[in-house]
Amino acid sequence: MSYVAVENLVKKYGDITAVDHLSFTVSKGEIFGLLGPNGAGKSTTLNIITTLTDFDKGKVTVDGLDIREHKAEIKRLIGMVPQDIAIYDHLNALENVKFFASLYGYGKSDLTRNAMEALEFVGLSDKIKVKPKQMSGGMRRRLNIACGIAHKPKLIVLDEPTVGVDAQSREHILNSIRLLRDRGATVIYTSHYMQEVEQICDSIAIIDKGQLIACGTETELVSMVTDVQTVFIKTKIPINFEKETFEKKIKLMPGVKGISEEDSVIKLDISVEQNNIGHIIQEFINFGLPIISIKSELPSLDTLFLTLTGRELR
Numbered sequence: 131m132s133y134v135a136v137e138n139l140v141k142k143y144g145d146i147t148a149v150d151h152l153s154f155t156v157s158k159g160e161i162f163g164l165l166g167p168n169g170a171g172k173s174t175t176l177n178i179i180t181t182l183t184d185f186d187k188g189k190v191t192v193d194g195l196d197i198r199e200h201k202a203e204i205k206r207l208i209g210m211v212p213q214d215i216a217i218y219d220h221l222n223a224l225e226n227v228k229f230f231a232s233l234y235g236y237g238k239s240d241l242t243r244n245a246m247e248a249l250e251f252v253g254l255s256d257k258i259k260v261k262p263k264q265m266s267g268g269m270r271r272r273l274n275i276a277c278g279i280a281h282k283p284k285l286i287v288l289d290e291p292t293v294g295v296d297a298q299s300r301e302h303i304l305n306s307i308r309l310l311r312d313r314g315a316t317v318i319y320t321s322h323y324m325q326e327v328e329q330i331c332d333s334i335a336i337i338d339k340g341q342l343i344a345c346g347t348e349t350e351l352v353s354m355v356t357d358v359q360t361v362f363i364k365t366k367i368p369i370n371f372e373k374e375t376f377e378k379k380i381k382l383m384p385g386v387k388g389i390s391e392e393d394s395v396i397k398l399d400i401s402v403e404q405n406n407i408g409h410i411i412q413e414f415i416n417f418g419l420p421i422i423s424i425k426s427e428l429p430s431l432d433t434l435f436l437t438l439t440g441r442e443l444r
């Protein structure tokens with residue numbers, strides 16, 4: 131079921147078309163990644179969905195509501211975590227989160243409870259009295275996220291939430307985003323870090339110059355540039371191994387395009403769409419081949435971007 135629907139969206143700034151007939155849908159309960167280089171139109175699209183920016187043409191609905199007609203209701207459904215950190219330096223962490231949550235009309239007791247929960251969620255529950263100036267960049271980013279989620283929004287929109295953070299905060303942020311999804315929220319997330327998008331997004335839209343280049347799950351996107359992935363399975367060949375029978379059996383399995391063996395590493399070419407790896411592994415076990423390691427080589431989204439646009443992503 132689609133929770134957010136963007137249809138033929140156009141936004142111009144003078145001569146610049148920041149969003150150019152963009153259409154995509156976000157399913158309820160998924161992490162949706164909006165991926166594109168600098169200036170692709172990601173922030174503009176998010177600002178439109180969150181009703182912060184008006185647009186020239188098209189239609190956007192959130193939870194079935196037209197955002198132009200139901201601005202106030204939609205604002206309550208959404209938690210926005212902006213790219214530029216929006217927190218007050220003179221307020222401590224708890225006061226900051228309470229302030230932002232109060233904008234959504236929480237009563238005093240709910241407010242403190244929800245603010246504490248949000249701070250705990252981002253790993254800052256021991257920093258409630260600390261002011262942003264005494265925090266690291268990563269902690270400030272996490273506080274920024276807490277401010278956007280304390281009112282328990284159904285749709286959480288994060289604009290490049292990991293820019294300039296250390297590896298530990300980055301992992302914390304990514305895990306938090308997954309947890310928000312697992313608790314039932316729908317998440318839209320922008321990035322120009324390919325690896326992050328691959329890591330956490332259920333579906334991905336690649337945009338460039340305000341236009342949709344491709345949209346789908348990672349597998350769907352990858353299958354646009356190739357229909358074969360290579361899997362290397364390291365094993366230990368037993369003395370009585372019936373290699374010919376094994377290879378014949380594997381070759382007959384749906385989706386298998388090729389098999390070869392070298393130095394106890396079995397190389398399989400398998401269909402991206404018809405990924406049969408579970409059954410293949412079962413055959414390894416049936417033939418007494420232990421699985422020591424599995425490595426899969428799939429073209430990266432960097433390659434995909436390059437193939438589709440003729441340009442490097444960054």
Ligand SMILES: Nc1ncnc2c1ncn2[C@@H]1O[C@H](COP(=O)(O)OP(=O)(O)OP(=O)(O)O)[C@@H](O)[C@H]1O
Pocket residue numbers: 143146147148166167168169170171172173174175322
């Ligand atoms: N307020 C504005 N006034 C004029 N031009 C703007 C404004 N906001 C964005 N733009 C232009 O619109 C285009 C899309 O910008 P946008 O910030 O949406 O891209 P982005 O994909 O979010 O980029 P980044 O990754 O750098 O944040 C760019 O050409 C940008 O210069």
